[in-house]
Amino acid sequence: MPTSWYNILPDLPKSLPPPTDPDEGQSRLKRLEEVLLAHCLEQEGSEERWIRIPDGIRELYEQAGRPRPLIRARRLEEKLKTPARLYYKAEFYSPTGSHKVNTALAQAYYARKEGYERLSTETGAGQWGSALAYAASLVGLELVVYWVRAVYKWKDERRHFMKAFNARVRASPSKHTEVGRGLLKEDPEHLGSLGIAVSEGLEEAGKDPRTIYCLGSVLNHVLLHQTIIGLETKLQMEMVDDYPDVMISCLGGGSNFGGFVLPFVADVIKGRKIRFIATQSEAAPNLQGEYRYDFADHAELTPMLKMYTLGHRKKMQPIKADGLRYHGAAPIISLLRHEGYIDTIAYPADESYVFEKARIFTTTEGFLPAPESAYSITGAIDEALRCKETGEEEVIAFNISGHGLLDIEAYREKLGI
Amino acid sequence: MPTSWYNILPDLPKSLPPPTDPDEGQSRLKRLEEVLLAHCLEQEGSEERWIRIPDGIRELYEQAGRPRPLIRARRLEEKLKTPARLYYKAEFYSPTGSHKVNTALAQAYYARKEGYERLSTETGAGQWGSALAYAASLVGLELVVYWVRAVYKWKDERRHFMKAFNARVRASPSKHTEVGRGLLKEDPEHLGSLGIAVSEGLEEAGKDPRTIYCLGSVLNHVLLHQTIIGLETKLQMEMVDDYPDVMISCLGGGSNFGGFVLPFVADVIKGRKIRFIATQSEAAPNLQGEYRYDFADHAELTPMLKMYTLGHRKKMQPIKADGLRYHGAAPIISLLRHEGYIDTIAYPADESYVFEKARIFTTTEGFLPAPESAYSITGAIDEALRCKETGEEEVIAFNISGHGLLDIEAYREKLGI
Numbered sequence: 001m002p003t004s005w006y007n008i009l010p011d012l013p014k015s016l017p018p019p020t021d022p023d024e025g026q027s028r029l030k031r032l033e034e035v036l037l038a039h040c041l042e043q044e045g046s047e048e049r050w051i052r053i054p055d056g057i058r059e060l061y062e063q064a065g066r067p068r069p070l071i072r073a074r075r076l077e078e079k080l081k082t083p084a085r086l087y088y089k090a091e092f093y094s095p096t097g098s099h100k101v102n103t104a105l106a107q108a109y110y111a112r113k114e115g116y117e118r119l120s121t122e123t124g125a126g127q128w129g130s131a132l133a134y135a136a137s138l139v140g141l142e143l144v145v146y147w148v149r150a151v152y153k154w155k156d157e158r159r160h161f162m163k164a165f166n167a168r169v170r171a172s173p174s175k176h177t178e179v180g181r182g183l184l185k186e187d188p189e190h191l192g193s194l195g196i197a198v199s200e201g202l203e204e205a206g207k208d209p210r211t212i213y214c215l216g217s218v219l220n221h222v223l224l225h226q227t228i229i230g231l232e233t234k235l236q237m238e239m240v241d242d243y244p245d246v247m248i249s250c251l252g253g254g255s256n257f258g259g260f261v262l263p264f265v266a267d268v269i270k271g272r273k274i275r276f277i278a279t280q281s282e283a284a285p286n287l288q289g290e291y292r293y294d295f296a297d298h299a300e301l302t303p304m305l306k307m308y309t310l311g312h313r314k315k316m317q318p319i320k321a322d323g324l325r326y327h328g329a330a331p332i333i334s335l336l337r338h339e340g341y342i343d344t345i346a347y348p349a350d351e352s353y354v355f356e357k358a359r360i361f362t363t364t365e366g367f368l369p370a371p372e373s374a375y376s377i378t379g380a381i382d383e384a385l386r387c388k389e390t391g392e393e394e395v396i397a398f399n400i401s402g403h404g405l406l407d408i409e410a411y412r413e414k415l416g417i
Numbered sequence: 418m419p420t421s422w423y424n425i426l427p428d429l430p431k432s433l434p435p436p437t438d439p440d441e442g443q444s445r446l447k448r449l450e451e452v453l454l455a456h457c458l459e460q461e462g463s464e465e466r467w468i469r470i471p472d473g474i475r476e477l478y479e480q481a482g483r484p485r486p487l488i489r490a491r492r493l494e495e496k497l498k499t500p501a502r503l504y505y506k507a508e509f510y511s512p513t514g515s516h517k518v519n520t521a522l523a524q525a526y527y528a529r530k531e532g533y534e535r536l537s538t539e540t541g542a543g544q545w546g547s548a549l550a551y552a553a554s555l556v557g558l559e560l561v562v563y564w565v566r567a568v569y570k571w572k573d574e575r576r577h578f579m580k581a582f583n584a585r586v587r588a589s590p591s592k593h594t595e596v597g598r599g600l601l602k603e604d605p606e607h608l609g610s611l612g613i614a615v616s617e618g619l620e621e622a623g624k625d626p627r628t629i630y631c632l633g634s635v636l637n638h639v640l641l642h643q644t645i646i647g648l649e650t651k652l653q654m655e656m657v658d659d660y661p662d663v664m665i666s667c668l669g670g671g672s673n674f675g676g677f678v679l680p681f682v683a684d685v686i687k688g689r690k691i692r693f694i695a696t697q698s699e700a701a702p703n704l705q706g707e708y709r710y711d712f713a714d715h716a717e718l719t720p721m722l723k724m725y726t727l728g729h730r731k732k733m734q735p736i737k738a739d740g741l742r743y744h745g746a747a748p749i750i751s752l753l754r755h756e757g758y759i760d761t762i763a764y765p766a767d768e769s770y771v772f773e774k775a776r777i778f779t780t781t782e783g784f785l786p787a788p789e790s791a792y793s794i795t796g797a798i799d800e801a802l803r804c805k806e807t808g809e810e811e812v813i814a815f816n817i818s819g820h821g822l823l824d825i826e827a828y829r830e831k832l833g834i
Contacts, residue, residue: 071480137780164825364555412573412577
């Protein structure tokens with residue numbers, strides 16, 4: 001297992017545009033500094049290429065089953081009759097079902113070290129809330145999760161899963177914050193939004209010095225923690241004496257994609273050749289949006305980040321791969337996209353195409369992927385079929401960021417099984 | 418990863434009483450011979466101590482994530498303040514959620530090798546059906562599962578999970594067999610039983626030479642395949658230079674318990690000292706029944722096996738740990754129990770005691786166990802607390818045979834979360 005995370009900031013082809021604040025008093029930037037953990041804030045702008053993973057976090061990573069396997073997809077190759085060699089990283093072997101534990105454990109560890117007793121956060125699809133519930137439980141912290149009411153009502157099992165780890169889970173908007181109370185006064189059945197849930201999480205942390213807020217994607221330090229995925233993959237590729245020509249993963253905010261590819265982007269900046277493909281949904285093809293400064297949340301509580309964005313108040317149709325439904329891509333990924341390092345493809349929003357590909361993967365390789373990961377698989381299968389046509393023996397590496405065991409209902413609906 | 422399975426038959430303190438048939442024509446014994454795979458039938462009575470795992474099965478085990486970790490439960494030890502050292506085997510890191518894949522992959526591999534095109538089986542809790550659906554899909558065989566209607570109707574997600582692997586899943590009794598049609602004529606809403614489902618699976622295989630029947634527990638060859646668990650555990654214990662004083666697992670028919678302990682029982686037969694504890698429910702405390710010949714199924718289609726039994730038509734109240742609800746224990750385990758090698762404890766059938774223990778495990782170690790595995794955990798915690806009282810630094814090893822991600826509703830109900 002790697003002993004350091006890889007920080008791409010000093011190696012980027014251009015320096016990363018900093019967050020800005022349209023407010024004259026810079027209140028948003030100040031709030032960001034106040035709500036982030038000191039360790040994470042330092043990592044957010046660090047120019048150190050390698051940041052040592054504290055022993056305590058390495059031990060937590062081991063407890064969570066790291067390192068995770070890189071698997072040669074021989075059965076899938078045979079099924080597709082492709083000359084390509086396919087490898088997938090098995091992030092689905094996670095106690096909560098996704099790669100989100102990689103940063104949840106780091107943030108919970110730092111919070112404990114910095115003397116906090118409680119964490120607060122928001123969650124949309126529920127993967128981040130589950131991962132932080134797990135991490136908080138392991139290091140002995142309390143957790144309050146504000147969960148977008150529309151999803152809270154629907155995903156019963158994931159809610160009880162978080163509660164099994166003793167998390168407090170509140171439908172957002174809630175009665176527990178001023179923001180929430182105001183919105184409930186207008187509409188007692190308000191279905192909420194990720195932006196509102198962020199506001200409630202921030203308010204919760206702001207009013208109690210024992211509580212700190214945690215974030216699950218987009219920011220630099222989150223991508224930093226996730227580089228454990230790509231660093232392991234690199235070592236595992238070396239062990240089988242192979243190297244990718246193409247790397248593929250799905251992208252919502254960018255944490256699994258970034259974690260998987262950034263250690264390889266470093267090689268490409270130095271002159272090696274890899275195609276990086278971010279797979280998305282036409283419901284939220286943020287990498288095909290505009291590259292400009294935009295807010296990270298609906299309610300404009302965060303500073304503005306320079307990123308590919310669809311607009312922070314863009315309405316996006318519901319899809320099963322809810323984790324891909326975000327208006328903007330992480331600033332690091334956005335810069336790399338702008339500089340021509342990253343390709344993207346968006347699949348139709350009805351999702352039958354990606355679910356059929358997920359089924360091919362499930363019946364050959366034996367693992368039921370998360371709906372989000374079905375997009376990684378679809379990209380990999382499409383590339384493998386291209387190689388079949390051209391006869392190219394390319395090496396295609398893709399990341400399966402989560403399992404679908406809590407999403408079986410989505411499979412039933414989409415596959416008609 | 419071990420290269421052979423361990424066959425305890427030649428090492429047993431007494432020779433294993435063979436199956437018998439009260440029918441003069443021995444029709445049941447003949448049927449058993451006809452429906453079992455040739456390789457499994459040979460293994461069933463083999464006197465070879467080590468049976469090589471074919472390369473093809475080893476490759477399938479690797480694909481399924483073997484070897485699986487043995488984890489030192491340091492957080493649980495701290496929580497309990499016990500001087501004991503606790504280790505658990507992580508069989509929950511399984512593509513379908515349980516240890517059942519260990520024999521499912523072996524049987525599917527042999528079936529393919531022997532030229533069959535289809536498998537048939539029954540399932541009760543659904544773990545065995547899921548594992549065989551997975552295995553059949555990977556080796557390229559069709560599968561028909563007869564699933565006790567009472568459970569079929571209730572566990573939607575597990576049903577769709579099997580179907581994602583292309584299994585045909587039929588509520589039993591069904592219209593597809595004579596046995597089923599007869600019972601449906603009497604009662605169109607018949608809820609079925611494991612015995613009826615067995616009959617339908619057997620009939621399905623009997624009428625089609627392309628189809629072979631597979632079994633998920635009780636028989637010697639199933640326990641043989643499961644010894645991969647204990648053999649790995651033994652190697653992993655050696656790597657940390659430790660050795661168990663106590664070994665604990667839950668027991669329904671006996672496949673996970675047997676697989677975990679039999680390689681260590683071999684040491685005890687040679688003079689080492691280990692206490693083996695099978696944890697059960699008061700709803701089905703079969704190891705506290707009578708040691709005698711009894712049928713393995715409700716409908717008396719199987720030969721009689723010498724085993725600890727509650728009687729093959731015993732009514733047993735429903736519990737969440739449905740996999741423990743079986744009237745008899747595997748003949749090998751029963752003999753060892755009779756000879757004094759194995760202790761047992763049965764926990765109250767309302768299950769609140771075991772679910773609370775499962776929660777302690779979840780919040781400290783981070784893994785949500787299957788309801789059945791909650792019984793292993795309860796045994797381990799009780800032993801650890803005993804050590805706390807006596808001050809003994811014992812080594813306690815236990816097996817977590819499955820995860821609870823498809824059983825969250827049971828947790829909600831039992832824990833009131």
